[in-house]
Amino acid sequence: MRRCQAPSQVARREEGGGGPSTPPVKRRCGGRVEEERAPLAAVQARAPIIASCAPLASLSPHEALIRSLLNKPFRVPLPGYTGGGARSLGVRRSGARRALHDPTEEGALVLHLPPALTAEERLRVNPLTAEVEVVVDPLLSRVLRPHQREGVKFMYDCVTGARVEGHHGCIMADEMGLGKTLQCIALLWTLLRQSPDCKPLIDKAVVVCPSSLVRNWSNEIHKWLPGKLSPLAMEGGTKEQIDRDLRGFINTFGRRPHNQILIISYETFRLHSGVINSGEVGLLLCDEGHRLKNSENQTYSALMGIRCPRRVLLSGTPIQNDLLEYFSLINFVNAGLLGSAAEFRKRFENPILRGRDADATEAAVQAGQAAMAAMAEIVNRSIIRRTQALLSKYLPVKVEQVLCCRLSPLQAAIYDSFCSSDSIRRALRAEGGAKMTSSSLAAITSLKKLVNHPDLVHPACREGKEGFESSMQHFPAGHDPARLRPELSGKLAVLDCLLAVVKSTSDDKVVLVSNYTQTLNMFESLCRTRNYPHVRLDGSMTIKKRAKVVDEFNRPAGAFIFMLSSKAGGCGLNLIGANRLVMFDPDWNPANDEQAMARVWRDGQKKQCYIYRMLAVGTIEEKIFQRQTHKKALSSCVVDQEEDVERHFSLSDLRDLFKLEKGTTSDTHDKLRCPRCVAGVQVRPPPDNSDCNSDLSAWHHATTKKGLQDMALKQVWDVGVCFAFHHVSHQQITTV
Numbered sequence: 001m002r003r004c005q006a007p008s009q010v011a012r013r014e015e016g017g018g019g020p021s022t023p024p025v026k027r028r029c030g031g032r033v034e035e036e037r038a039p040l041a042a043v044q045a046r047a048p049i050i051a052s053c054a055p056l057a058s059l060s061p062h063e064a065l066i067r068s069l070l071n072k073p074f075r076v077p078l079p080g081y082t083g084g085g086a087r088s089l090g091v092r093r094s095g096a097r098r099a100l101h102d103p104t105e106e107g108a109l110v111l112h113l114p115p116a117l118t119a120e121e122r123l124r125v126n127p128l129t130a131e132v133e134v135v136v137d138p139l140l141s142r143v144l145r146p147h148q149r150e151g152v153k154f155m156y157d158c159v160t161g162a163r164v165e166g167h168h169g170c171i172m173a174d175e176m177g178l179g180k181t182l183q184c185i186a187l188l189w190t191l192l193r194q195s196p197d198c199k200p201l202i203d204k205a206v207v208v209c210p211s212s213l214v215r216n217w218s219n220e221i222h223k224w225l226p227g228k229l230s231p232l233a234m235e236g237g238t239k240e241q242i243d244r245d246l247r248g249f250i251n252t253f254g255r256r257p258h259n260q261i262l263i264i265s266y267e268t269f270r271l272h273s274g275v276i277n278s279g280e281v282g283l284l285l286c287d288e289g290h291r292l293k294n295s296e297n298q299t300y301s302a303l304m305g306i307r308c309p310r311r312v313l314l315s316g317t318p319i320q321n322d323l324l325e326y327f328s329l330i331n332f333v334n335a336g337l338l339g340s341a342a343e344f345r346k347r348f349e350n351p352i353l354r355g356r357d358a359d360a361t362e363a364a365v366q367a368g369q370a371a372m373a374a375m376a377e378i379v380n381r382s383i384i385r386r387t388q389a390l391l392s393k394y395l396p397v398k399v400e401q402v403l404c405c406r407l408s409p410l411q412a413a414i415y416d417s418f419c420s421s422d423s424i425r426r427a428l429r430a431e432g433g434a435k436m437t438s439s440s441l442a443a444i445t446s447l448k449k450l451v452n453h454p455d456l457v458h459p460a461c462r463e464g465k466e467g468f469e470s471s472m473q474h475f476p477a478g479h480d481p482a483r484l485r486p487e488l489s490g491k492l493a494v495l496d497c498l499l500a501v502v503k504s505t506s507d508d509k510v511v512l513v514s515n516y517t518q519t520l521n522m523f524e525s526l527c528r529t530r531n532y533p534h535v536r537l538d539g540s541m542t543i544k545k546r547a548k549v550v551d552e553f554n555r556p557a558g559a560f561i562f563m564l565s566s567k568a569g570g571c572g573l574n575l576i577g578a579n580r581l582v583m584f585d586p587d588w589n590p591a592n593d594e595q596a597m598a599r600v601w602r603d604g605q606k607k608q609c610y611i612y613r614m615l616a617v618g619t620i621e622e623k624i625f626q627r628q629t630h631k632k633a634l635s636s637c638v639v640d641q642e643e644d645v646e647r648h649f650s651l652s653d654l655r656d657l658f659k660l661e662k663g664t665t666s667d668t669h670d671k672l673r674c675p676r677c678v679a680g681v682q683v684r685p686p687p688d689n690s691d692c693n694s695d696l697s698a699w700h701h702a703t704t705k706k707g708l709q710d711m712a713l714k715q716v717w718d719v720g721v722c723f724a725f726h727h728v729s730h731q732q733i734t735t736v
């Protein structure tokens with residue numbers, strides 16, 4: 001039924017007594033543009049409904065009230081219908097255009113302001129075609145923090161082409177925990193309902209994300225916009241069902257579809273891109289968008305085929321390995337902004353990389369810096385990145401510590417014999433510094449396991465596997481790997497003590513992270529030995545089960561220890577029940593480590609946080625860590641535009657993986673050629689404006705426990721720590 005003929009509306013017209021009781025003029029429901037833009041005189045000549053076409057200024061208070069009532073969304077009394085919103089069925093919006101939400105209200109977030117007019121221009125302007133303000137729904141603007149308001153405005157300006165002419169995309173690269181999802185929901189909701197032209201800018205949007213986050217997106221939308229939007233979340237189903245649903249979504253146009261947002265995983269999108277790419281979409285949002293770092297893969301081409309000019313890519317880590325990845329991401333949202341791939345390589349990538357090498361000439365360094373500046377100038381217009389430093393205001397202090405731990409004598413002996421074994425030497429010679437082959441990858445894995453605990457390579461030693469031919473002799477006689485002896489590993493001995501100190505002196509809880517299932521097994525065995533209540537997140541757990549485990553852990557009575565595989569990622573996992581986190585081994589990819597750390601130091605955390613990153617001194621772990629730092633330096637330079645990220649590691653340093661650096665307290669510190677330390681003593685403190693986001697050279701350097709901020713670490717230092725880099729997130733503001 002048309003709304004104008006509904007009994008309630010007829011009754012309202014009658015009792016309202018507004019205007020003659022002529023039958024309502026038949027009008028189109030769709031509200032076509034030409035009709036809305038009809039000259040004022042022509043519109044007024046028609047029989048008005050409740051004088052709704054009178055100019056705004058001449059409205060009596062009563063009329064204004066009626067109009068405001070009519071402008072409220074009409075709710076269809078059908079169970080389950082949640083199409084709500086501001087456009088009402090059957091009745092055209094009142095004559096003069098108005099913003100959907102009051103731009104003058106306190107705290108209103110105005111994304112678009114019509115051009116300012118002089119008094120004279122205002123008289124001449126046609127109220128039926130005038131631009132209106134675009135104002136974020138107060139439902140959302142009330143909960144947005146200042147940086148999130150800024151983020152929504154930024155994205156709005158990008159996707160409407162107001163920032164970079166002819167381009168409608170952007171990258172939202174805020175670090176974890178800054179509320180990227182909420183900012184995107186605010187953008188989506190605004191575009192689906194408003195524009196300066198007083199009608200929705202888009203009628204549908206697609207959110208592509210990892211399959212584990214499909215449900216999460218749907219939940220977030222329901223959480224922030226209860227009953228306002230009903231997203232179509234593609235979670236399983238047969239190929240036919242999915243195709244049918246997608247066709248339904250993509251082929252609805254001309255009127256507002258029931259499902260205005262499609263949430264779909266990258267895999268499902270790729271398999272069904274034919275259907276989706278057959279129609280047009282108003283906005284495309286790619287979560288965890290660093291999946292699109294490779295422009296050669298199928299997902300990338302499938303997504304590139306989508307007919308959608310407005311693209312937002314979300315990523316906490318926009319650049320990981322090389323600048324070409326960065327190019328892929330920018331090119332995805334704003335095709336052509338950086339030229340073709342070949343042009344990009346020639347103009348930016350090559351000079352930048354040449355300039356970053358520690359062996360670079362002065363001229364190469366300068367050319368690199370110039371290329372970097374030119375590139376930053378272009379891309380920074382469509383990329384927004386804020387770091388967690390912003391959150392300091394809301395979060396307790398975080399103490400981050402990188403600990404170099406000594407190897408146990410057993411580990412050192414096996415490490416030595418492994419690196420000097422004939423088979424490893426042969427393998428390394430054969431490589432000639434070229435790309436890693438499977439045998440050198442296996443050797444890396446063996447060493448990484450060895451530094452976690454010799455028991456993890458015990459089977460390989462027993463069988464005399466490649467590199468371990470003469471290792472068995474180093475194990476103590478009668479060694480039984482089934483009985484865990486923490487002291488046989490330098491790092492595990494430190495961890496064991498640390499846990500004991502924390503358990504006995506506080507009610508803090510601890511998250512333990514490792515790359516290896518076997519290492520997690522070892523943690524479990526340690527917990528059983530020490531009678532520590534513990535839980536472990538398993539990659540095979542259903543998402544529901546995961547949520548339950550996490551909830552239980554976060555309760556005050558929850559377990560003491562939470563074990564997490566850094567591979568299982570735990571994107572979005574919230575472990576604020578713990579305030580200490582140990583990364584037992586470094587990952588090649590700094591993003592994985594950072595995601596793990598963000599589990600604890602995040603919104604809702606009330607206690608001071610301690611992060612421990614353990615490295616076996618002089619070993620492959622330090623080298624992996626150095627490589628991470630190198631990548632991070634590159635990343636923060638491009639994305640955060642920090643001019644003077646120092647060039648610490650040359651590429652040849654990084655090839656030197658299989659050499660055990662002996663007699664050092666920290667190979668990483670040695671390589672910094674630190675001017676602030678003399679004979680192992682820090683004589684000058686880090687710069688005042690530094691924090692744990694700064695380069696390691698600007699952290700505190702310690703070869704003794706003196707000056708450490710963490711009492712627990714002080715107590716375990718002598719067990720096997722020989723060096724610590726430490727720093728804090730910010731200075732706590734003291735309140736009286």
Ligand SMILES: [Zn+2]
Pocket residue numbers: 669674675676677682701
């Ligand atoms: Zn130093």
